Amino acid sequence: MSTTQQQGGKTARAPEQTFEETKFLKRLIENATPVRVKLADGEEVVGTIEYYDRSFIRLTREGEPNLFIFKHDIKYLFEEA
Numbered sequence: 001m002s003t004t005q006q007q008g009g010k011t012a013r014a015p016e017q018t019f020e021e022t023k024f025l026k027r028l029i030e031n032a033t034p035v036r037v038k039l040a041d042g043e044e045v046v047g048t049i050e051y052y053d054r055s056f057i058r059l060t061r062e063g064e065p066n067l068f069i070f071k072h073d074i075k076y077l078f079e080e081a
Contacts, residue, residue: 034080
């Protein structure tokens with residue numbers, strides 16, 4: 001039955017949490033993968049993610065101060081090539 005079909009008179013919804021974000025962040029940490037983070041204000045920062053929780057990530061940078069970045073301030077992030 002697809003998510004658009006009726007189940008017991010109610011429309012099925014996608015799950016609230018897929019845990020894909022958690023898997024992705026864990027992989028980035030385990031592999032020490034450099035990432036580029038684009039912030040909501042347009043600024044970009046580069047580093048490796050050392051820690052994350054529900055609210056923020058900790059970005060470690062070479063030669064610059066480490067950052068705690070709130071997730072709501074992140075527009076997107078991607079792996080550096």
